[in-house]
Structures are given as structure tokens and as C-alpha cells.
Amino acid sequence: MTTLLNGSRPPRLTATARLLGRLHLDGMLLAGILAIMALGLLVLYSAVGQSEALVLRQAIRLLVALAAMLLVAQLPPAWYRRLAPWLYLAGLLLLALVLYTGDIGKGARRWLDIGLRFQPSEIMKLALPMMLAWLLHERPLPPSFGTILLCLALTLLPVAMIALQPDLGTAILITLAGAAVIFLAGIGAAYLFSAIGVALVSLPALWYFVMHDYQKSRVLTLLDPDRDPLGAGYHIIQSKIAIGSGGLFGKGWLNGSQAQLEFLPERSTDFIFAVIGEEFGLLGALSVLLIYLLIVSRGLFIAATAQDTFSRLLAGSISLTFFFYVFVNTAMVIGLLPVVGVPLPLISAGGTSMVTLLTGFGILMSIQTHRKLLAR
Amino acid sequence: MAANLRIKDHWAEQRLFLGRLILSALLICALSGLVIARLVQLQLIDYDHYSAQSQGNRIRVQPVPPTRGLIFDRHGRVLAENVPSYQLELVPEQVPDLDATLSGLAEIGLLDPVDIAELKELIASHRSFDSIAIRQRLDDEAVARFAVNRPRFPGVEIRARLARNYPYGPAFAHAVGYVGGISAAEKRELDEAEYAGTAVIGKVAVEASYERLLHGKVGHAEVLVNARGRIMDRLGGEASRPGEDLVLSLDVETQLAAWQGLAGRRGAVVAIDPNTGEILAFVSAPSYDSNAFSSGMTRREFRRLQEDPDRPLFNRALRGTYPPGSTIKPLLGLAALDSIGLRPDDTVYCGGYYQLPGKSHRYRDWKPGGHGPVDLHRAIAESCDVYFYDLARQLGIERIASYLKMFGLGSRTGIDLGGEKSGLVPTPEWKRAAFRRREDQVWYPGETVITGIGQGYLLATPLQLAEATATIAARGKRYRPSMLRGVRDPVSGDIEYLGPEPLDEVAVTEPEHWDRIISAMHAVLQSQIGTARAVGYDAPFTMAGKSGTAQVFSVAQDEEYESEDIAERMRDHALFVAFAPLERPAIAVAVVVENGESGSRTAAPIARRVIETYLGTGP
Numbered sequence: 001m002t003t004l005l006n007g008s009r010p011p012r013l014t015a016t017a018r019l020l021g022r023l024h025l026d027g028m029l030l031a032g033i034l035a036i037m038a039l040g041l042l043v044l045y046s047a048v049g050q051s052e053a054l055v056l057r058q059a060i061r062l063l064v065a066l067a068a069m070l071l072v073a074q075l076p077p078a079w080y081r082r083l084a085p086w087l088y089l090a091g092l093l094l095l096a097l098v099l100y101t102g103d104i105g106k107g108a109r110r111w112l113d114i115g116l117r118f119q120p121s122e123i124m125k126l127a128l129p130m131m132l133a134w135l136l137h138e139r140p141l142p143p144s145f146g147t148i149l150l151c152l153a154l155t156l157l158p159v160a161m162i163a164l165q166p167d168l169g170t171a172i173l174i175t176l177a178g179a180a181v182i183f184l185a186g187i188g189a190a191y192l193f194s195a196i197g198v199a200l201v202s203l204p205a206l207w208y209f210v211m212h213d214y215q216k217s218r219v220l221t222l223l224d225p226d227r228d229p230l231g232a233g234y235h236i237i238q239s240k241i242a243i244g245s246g247g248l249f250g251k252g253w254l255n256g257s258q259a260q261l262e263f264l265p266e267r268s269t270d271f272i273f274a275v276i277g278e279e280f281g282l283l284g285a286l287s288v289l290l291i292y293l294l295i296v297s298r299g300l301f302i303a304a305t306a307q308d309t310f311s312r313l314l315a316g317s318i319s320l321t322f323f324f325y326v327f328v329n330t331a332m333v334i335g336l337l338p339v340v341g342v343p344l345p346l347i348s349a350g351g352t353s354m355v356t357l358l359t360g361f362g363i364l365m366s367i368q369t370h371r372k373l374l375a376r
Numbered sequence: 377m378a379a380n381l382r383i384k385d386h387w388a389e390q391r392l393f394l395g396r397l398i399l400s401a402l403l404i405c406a407l408s409g410l411v412i413a414r415l416v417q418l419q420l421i422d423y424d425h426y427s428a429q430s431q432g433n434r435i436r437v438q439p440v441p442p443t444r445g446l447i448f449d450r451h452g453r454v455l456a457e458n459v460p461s462y463q464l465e466l467v468p469e470q471v472p473d474l475d476a477t478l479s480g481l482a483e484i485g486l487l488d489p490v491d492i493a494e495l496k497e498l499i500a501s502h503r504s505f506d507s508i509a510i511r512q513r514l515d516d517e518a519v520a521r522f523a524v525n526r527p528r529f530p531g532v533e534i535r536a537r538l539a540r541n542y543p544y545g546p547a548f549a550h551a552v553g554y555v556g557g558i559s560a561a562e563k564r565e566l567d568e569a570e571y572a573g574t575a576v577i578g579k580v581a582v583e584a585s586y587e588r589l590l591h592g593k594v595g596h597a598e599v600l601v602n603a604r605g606r607i608m609d610r611l612g613g614e615a616s617r618p619g620e621d622l623v624l625s626l627d628v629e630t631q632l633a634a635w636q637g638l639a640g641r642r643g644a645v646v647a648i649d650p651n652t653g654e655i656l657a658f659v660s661a662p663s664y665d666s667n668a669f670s671s672g673m674t675r676r677e678f679r680r681l682q683e684d685p686d687r688p689l690f691n692r693a694l695r696g697t698y699p700p701g702s703t704i705k706p707l708l709g710l711a712a713l714d715s716i717g718l719r720p721d722d723t724v725y726c727g728g729y730y731q732l733p734g735k736s737h738r739y740r741d742w743k744p745g746g747h748g749p750v751d752l753h754r755a756i757a758e759s760c761d762v763y764f765y766d767l768a769r770q771l772g773i774e775r776i777a778s779y780l781k782m783f784g785l786g787s788r789t790g791i792d793l794g795g796e797k798s799g800l801v802p803t804p805e806w807k808r809a810a811f812r813r814r815e816d817q818v819w820y821p822g823e824t825v826i827t828g829i830g831q832g833y834l835l836a837t838p839l840q841l842a843e844a845t846a847t848i849a850a851r852g853k854r855y856r857p858s859m860l861r862g863v864r865d866p867v868s869g870d871i872e873y874l875g876p877e878p879l880d881e882v883a884v885t886e887p888e889h890w891d892r893i894i895s896a897m898h899a900v901l902q903s904q905i906g907t908a909r910a911v912g913y914d915a916p917f918t919m920a921g922k923s924g925t926a927q928v929f930s931v932a933q934d935e936e937y938e939s940e941d942i943a944e945r946m947r948d949h950a951l952f953v954a955f956a957p958l959e960r961p962a963i964a965v966a967v968v969v970e971n972g973e974s975g976s977r978t979a980a981p982i983a984r985r986v987i988e989t990y991l992g993t994g995p
Binding site: 140142285335336 | 385392394396404
């Protein structure tokens with residue numbers, strides 16, 4: 001009776017919800033993330049040839065990343081707004097350092113060794129959208145032409161440095177993260193279409209002056225995989241065979257001949273989606289996609305209900321970028337996009353990008369759980 | 377600046393933002409639809425096409441394992457080689473009924489029925505498309521028998537592989553070692569890519585020490601395989617590089633002489649070139665057939681070797697520690713000449729026993745009536761115990777220990793074989809640390825006395841005794857003992873020799889000290905009074921040596937020593953160390969025969985036979 005009488009009181013919370021609230025975690029987002037991670041470990045076990053040690057190592061990475069998320073969720077969004085310009089500057093500095101002194105791994109200069117090895121471009125994945133959201137926070141929206149130019153400059157500076165490493169995949173993703181903020185800030189349709197136009201026109205320039213031979217060959221391979229079946233085309237041919245031969249229901253867990261007989265290259269990292277397609281079929285692949293879309297929808301919902309411009313823009317950008325990761329990776333594996341080194345988020349084996357991703361989710365949770373009660 | 381003067385309209389901004397979110401959602405839907413459409417196209421519409429491709433011919437990269445390096449003796453005779461051999465291999469997914477297949481193979485005598493349970497375990501631990509060796513080293517007759525019955529056994533094939541073969545078998549087993557299947561622990565240590573396609577790894581001795589040289593570099597081949605993994609065509613790749621061939625310092629004849637000398641005995645022989653530290657013979661008996669390991673022995677065979685009371689798997693030359701007995705008397709004589717000004721002519725009267733001043737305990741001489749008055753020369757030649765009891769008391773345990781350590785006792789020699797034991801040179805300090813009970817931690821004067829004849833806590837390996845003897849032969853010069861003499865390029869055949877590695881010299885104040893000790897050791901074998909004159913008198917070359925008899929079983933005071941009554945395993949160990957020729961020492965030998973009773977009667981003839989063979993003067 002008391003609840004009925006006391007109408008202004010929020011509905012009684014369950015114990016789980018109370019615990020999540022105290023930890024500043026968002027239940028729906030967390031459920032989606034954990035579901036994908038669990039599925040990922042299952043697939044990884046098959047992809048690495050049933051090595052418990054490698055799966056265990058990945059599980060430890062996941063735990064570390066989850067801990068990072070929990071930590072990040074504790075601070076209110078206002079903190080991140082104040083931190084944004086400094087983080088961006090630090091990111092730029094580290095990128096410059098990499099270009100001069102970084103360690104070379106697989107032919108590119110991406111790694112920085114200060115106690116532990118990491119890629120400073122990972123910092124930029126979050127620092128850039130934070131910086132842009134900070135910049136736009138104080139200004140009236142839609143942004144003026146000058147503000148747009150400033151945003152473009154702030155985006156292109158780190159992107160150019162990363163492209164020089166060279167790490168085209170990350171450069172593209174960071175561009176998209178910046179573009180997402182500018183788009184969400186509400187730039188006018190005229191600007192939008194002219195930007196797309198400029199991009200299309202500059203493609204030939206990119207082709208002739210910026211892209212490396214191996215990058216060009218990946219694009220050509222996409223258009224005609226059979227031009228080099230043992231070299232650049234090998235990945236995409238094997239990956240399409242793996243997915244196609246999976247059919248509706250798949251060949252069954254641990255039974256994908258493409259994956260298990262080691263035809264499929266990079267099957268535990270960039271091409272793990274092909275293992276899903278081969279062993280779990282169309283239904284499995286669609287289920288995984290569905291969970292990803294649920295995570296993205298929750299992120300967009302958090303953005304929609306966020307209380308200030310900074311939070312809104314940042315949450316929207318993080319959610320959209322996450323979708324881009326999923327899209328770029330799956331589209332590459334099924335032969336819609338050229339082969340760029342983008343892992344399947346939360347599933348591909350690997351450490352650094354996992355921490356960045358979950359830090360992003362931590363910020364989303366911080367935005368969702370630190371809302372002040374406003375009188376409407 | 378006009379734009380910046382506009383007032384922020386929060387409601388309008390939020391509406392704008394929501395509009396953009398809806399646009400984003402539409403974009404997401406469109407892109408997701410693209411991915412889903414593509415998946416449907418690949419997995420439903422084109423399913424038959426890709427399914428056929430997945431079943432059809434495919435390209436696969438296969439490792440090409442390198443050929444393991446060969447092992448030669450110092451004159452180029454083969455000690456370990458690779459011989460083609462046929463083995464029976466089974467691919468589980470191609471076998472319709474595993475139980476029937478295995479019992480069928482046992483029926484026609486290709487498998488031992490008792491191994492079947494173990495084989496099933498082995499097969500279960502592999503992936504279903506792996507080819508698993510179920511029987512190695514088939515002879516021609518077995519190959520023929522399988523060929524006749526082949527249609528009965530789908531999924532089972534005969535493959536030619538290279539198997540490791542050791543022509544001399546047990547005689548070289550403890551020196552050369554053997555290869556065997558890679559264990560899980562070894563797998564963690566090594567570079568898996570380098571061992572792709574390689575099933576074996578060096579397990580002990582030279583095969584293990586020089587695994588890195590012997591292994592070689594893996595190559596790869598691109599092959600076209602069908603859905604069942606059968607190779608249809610070869611497309612190219614990179615050849616493997618065979619492992620380096622090793623030239624050891626061992627000499628086949630000398631090694632065999634030592635091996636035959638120990639026939640039917642438990643013991644060890646180590647022979648060293650005193651000028652370089654090169655190991656010429658390295659035998660531990662009894663031994664085992666290293667070929668049995670490389671051809672995959674069953675668990676039962678291995679257990680039989682492990683449980684044999686004579687311990688054939690135990691490398692006595694490297695890891696057996698024995699009281700050196702009287703063989704250390706020359707070292708003590710040198711220590712006394714060098715450090716406490718012992719005059720060689722000083723005599724001690726030996727009445728058959730020795731007593732510490734004021735003590736009643738009698739330390740007995742091996743000769744019941746005693747040797748009478750003896751000087752250093754006679755004391756070594758006749759192996760007088762009383763003389764050395766007294767000398768040990770004069771030297772004191774610290775000085776004894778420091779000289780023995782200079783000769784390499786009490787620490788590993790650093791030979792290029794794994795698992796070497798360091799033996800023990802006892803000191804009061806060691807005793808304090810080694811024992812728990814207070815009364816055991818005290819160093820008693822009597823313990824110094826018995827150290828004088830190489831008894832008590834003192835322990836040495838046959839390898840250390842050979843190294844110490846080589847040091848006497850080289851008058852103090854020392855080299856690290858080594859098995860590897862050179863590395864031979866498998867392609868060009870060029871041999872690169874390693875050369876000796878000098879160690880800290882044993883420096884003495886007067887070079888004549890060496891002469892006195894060596895001359896006394898000469899008298900042991902080639903004089904009227906020497907303990908081993910029966911072995912040395914008719915040798916066509918000069919040789920020096922020293923016998924030793926180490927107690928395993930302590931005889932109570934005043935009790936008669938009657939070897940017939942003592943069980944065979946309680947009898948004394950027989951030791952002998954020797955080198956030859958005196959003018960220009962070329963070989964130093966240490967022989968240990970467990971429970972051989974008498975150093976001069978049992979061990980000395982083996983030492984002579986080894987030296988004779990090496991110097992080429994034997995029968």
C-alpha cells in the first residue's frame with residue numbers, strides 16, 4: 001500500500017539492479033557484452049585448434065578489459081570532458097614519438113615500448129571523439145563553418161600520423177569516429193553532401209599518392225579475388241569457401257574443415273567471423289550479428305537520453321564506431337570490403353584493442369549511470 | 377563571430393541530435409542488411425558451389441622436416457645415422473571400425489595385442505584427420521604381409537620415413553644418447569614452427585646437448601590436397617636444410633675395448649686426451665640399445681629397463697659418484713710436497729695400523745703385517761695406507777680439500793653432456809651445513825685421516841677421476857672435457873674443429889714435484905714393488921697409474937675381512953686410473969668396476985686394454 005500511496009518513489013529495485021547501480025554498470029549493455037564474449041571464447045577454442053592455453057590467455061585479456069570498463073564507469077562524464085583536451089594532446093605526443101622511435105612489428109612502426117608495449121593509436125580511438133565532443137559542447141549547434149573546419153583539422157592531424165605508420169585500417173576507423181561526432185552534431189545537409197563529394201573526388205589521389213602497393217592489391221583482389229589465388233586473394237577465397245560451405249546450420253562446432261585443416265588464415269584474429277559462419281552456419285552468423293546490433297542499439301539509446309552535449313556526442317560516436325568495427329570486419333570477411341586489419345570486436349584474439357573497446361563501453365555506462373534527476 | 381553569439385537552444389539541439397540518431401539507425405540498418413544479404417547469398421544461394429569447393433581440391437602448406445645431422449667418431453665412422461624405414465600409419469576418420477582394424481592388424485602379426493589399449497589412447501589424443509604412426513620399423517616381410525591384406529584395412533597405410541639408427545647400439549648409448557618422441561614439457565620449450573613435421577627430439581647425451589645443431593631448419597611445400605587430405609599435386613615451396621653433422625672426439629676402437637672390458641660388470645670407463653680434454657672413450661655398463669628408443673618402445677619395455685636392479689639407464693660415467701679410494705693418493709702426495717714441504721725421503725714406519733695420538737681407534741692398512749718403513753715413492757707404489765693416514769693428519773682437511781678442488785673434484789667438469797654430478801669434497805664447513813643434528817655437524821680428526829685414503833664422505837665421478845688423471849699427465853695443464861670435436865657442414869663436407877678450452881692450471885712451486893709423483897705412479901705398474909705390476913710389467917710402452925679399492929661395506933674392528941661371506945653387492949668397488957706413455961702422455965683413463973673387489977686385479981687390466989687399443993699397440 002505504501003508504494004501506491006507514495007507515488008513519487010521509484011519502483012522497487014531487484015537486488016541485481018541495485019548491485020549494478022552501485023557499480024555504475026548498465027545491465028543491458030553488460031549482458032550483451034558478456035554474451036558476445038562467451039560466444040567468442042567458444043569460437044576461439046575451435047579456431048586455435050583446441051588449445052586451452054590460448055583460450056585461457058584470451059579469457060584473462062577479457063577480464064583485464066572488463067576491469068578497465070568497471071574502473072572507467074565509476075567517474076562521472078564531466079571528468080572525461082575536463083580530461084579530453086589533455087588526453088588528446090598526450091595522444092598526439094605519443095603518436096609523434098612512435099614515428100620517431102617506435103618498435104617495428106610486421107613491417108609497420110606502430111608499437112611504443114614504455115614499460116609495456118602498446119599502440120598509441122589505440123588512445124586516439126577514444127581521445128579524438130572526446131576532444132571533438134569537448135569542443136562542440138560549449139558551442140551552439142549546428143556548428144558553424146569555422147567550427148567544422150577546426151574539427152576537421154583536429155581529426156586529420158592524428159589520422160595522418162597513423163596513416164604514416166602505416167596503419168590504414170586504424171586511420172580509417174579513427175576518421176569514422178571523428179566523422180560520427182561531426183555528423184551527430186548536426187552539420188547541415190549541404191556540408192554533408194559536399195564532404196562526401198570531396199571524399200569521392202579525392203579517392204583517385206589517395207590511390208596514386210598515398211596507398212601502398214599491398215593496399216592497392218587488396219582492393220584489386222576484392223574486385224577479382226582470382227587474380228592472385230595464392231597471394232593476396234588467398235585469404236578472401238578461403239574465407240568465402242568457409243562461410244559458404246557452412247550453409248544454413250553450419251558444419252558444427254570443432255568440425256569446420258576449412259578452419260580445422262588450417263586452410264583459413266588468421267582464423268583466430270581477423271578472420272574469426274569465417275569460423276563462425278562455417279561451424280554455426282547462417283543462423284549462427286545472424287545470431288552473432290543480432291547481439292552486436294542489440295549492443296549498438298543500447299548505446300544509441302544511452303546517447304539519446306544523455307543529459308548534455310558532450311555526453312550525447314561521445315556516446316553516439318562510441319556506439320557508431322563500435323558498429324563500424326563490426327561492419328568493416330564482417331564485410332571484409334565476406335568479401336564486401338578489401339582486407340584491412342580490423343579485428344572482430346570482443347571476439348578476435350588480441351589485447352590492446354579489447355581494452356580500448358571496453359574503456360569506451362565504460363564511458364557509455366558512466367554516462368548512463370551518473371545522470372542527475374532533472375525536473376522535466 | 378556572429379555564430380558564436382547565438383544562444384544555445386537546448387531543446388532544439390536535442391531534437392537535432394535525435395534526428396541524427398534516427399538517420400544513423402537507418403544507416404546501420406542498411407549496412408546490416410547488406411551484410412545479411414551477402415551471407416544469405418554465400419550460405420544459401422551459393423551453398424552448393426562453396427560446399428563443393430570445400431570438398432574439392434585445396435591448397436595446403438605442409439612442413440618439410442629437416443634431416444637430422446649425422447654423428448661420427450673422430451675418424452669419421454658413423455655413430456648415428458638416418459635409415460629409411462617403413463612404418464604403419466593410420467588416419468582415424470578414414471577407418472570405418474577402429475577396434476576391428478586394430479585387432480585385424482594384430483591377427484596378421486603387425487601389432488602386439490598387448491599394445492592395443494595404449495594405441496587407442498594415442499589415436500584418441502590426435503585429431504581425426506592426422507596420420508598417426510602405429511608401428512615403426514617394419515621389415516620387408518611385414519611390409520609384404522600388409523600389402524597382401526591391404527584391402528581389409530582402409531585408412532591404414534605404409535609410409536617410408538627416416539628412422540635414427542645407432543650402428544653400435546649399447547656400447548655408445550651413454551655417450552651418444554638417443555632420440556625419442558617429443559614430450560609435452562619439451563614442446564613448451566621449443567619453437568613449434570621449427571618442429572612442425574618432426575616427431576622426435578634428442579633425449580640424452582650428445583643427441584640432447586647438440587639438439588640445436590643436429591635438428592636443422594624446417595622447410596615447407598605447397599601441395600594440392602583433396603578433401604581427405606591426400607596429396608594430389610605439389611606446387612612449390614622451400615626445401616629444408618639438414619642439421620649439422622657432428623664429429624665427436626670418441627674413438628670407436630677405444631670405446632669398444634672399454635665396453636668389452638666391462639662386459640658382464642657394472643661400472644664405467646672414461647678416457648681423455650690430456651693435451652686437449654677430448655673424450656676418447658665414455659662407457660657406462662650395463663647399457664641399453666639406443667635403437668629400441670628411436671623405433672618407439674612400448675611402455676612395458678621401458679619399465680623393464682627402469683626396474684632392472686643393474687640400472688642400465690643410469691649413466692655411471694657422468695652421474696655415478698664413488699669414493700675414489702687410493703686413486704687420490706698421488707694428489708695428496710703432490711699437495712704435501714707443494715704446501716707443507718714434505719721431503720720425499722722422509723719415512724713413516726707402517727706396522728699395519730695407524731692411531732691418532734691419544735686415541736685407541738686403529739685405522740687399518742690393507743696389508744695386515746704392514747709395509748715397514750716407507751717413503752713417498754714406496755707409499756704410492758705399494759699403496760701404503762698408514763703413510764697417507766699420517767700425511768692427511770699433517771695436511772689438515774682444509775688443505776686437502778683445496779688441492780682436490782684444484783684438480784676438479786667436487787664440482788662439475790663442464791663436459792658438454794647434460795645431468796653431470798659434481799661429487800663431493802668434504803670440509804668442516806660443508807659438514808656444518810649438510811647435517812641437521814648438532815653432534816653430526818662436528819668434524820672429527822678421524823674423518824681427516826680416512827680422507828687420506830679416499831674414503832669417508834669424499835665422492836667423485838669416473839669422469840672427474842679421468843680429468844684429474846689427465847691433469848697429472850699434463851703436469852697441471854687442464855682442459856674442459858668435451859665430446860664434440862668438430863662440426864661438419866652436411867652440404868660441403870667441410871669440418872670446422874672447435875679446439876681445446878683451457879681451464880685454470882694446477883700451479884706447483886717446483887716442477888720436480890710432478891716428476892716424483894709420476895715416477896711413483898710409474899712404479900705402481902712397472903716396478904718390482906707396484907700393486908699393479910702384474911698388469912704393467914709386459915706392456916710395450918711406459919705407463920703410470922694408481923689402483924684404488926673403495927669400501928662399500930664397513931668392517932667392524934678386529935673382524936676378519938672375508939669376501940666370500942659378503943654378498944656380491946657389498947663387495948668393494950675396484951678403481952684404477954692410468955695414463956701413457958710417460959714421455960708424451962696421449963691418453964688418461966679412469967676405470968670403476970662396481971663390487972669388483974680389487975683395483976689392481978679387476979680395474980687395471982681394463983685400463984691397460986683401453987690404453988693399448990688407443991696407442992695402437994694392442995694384440
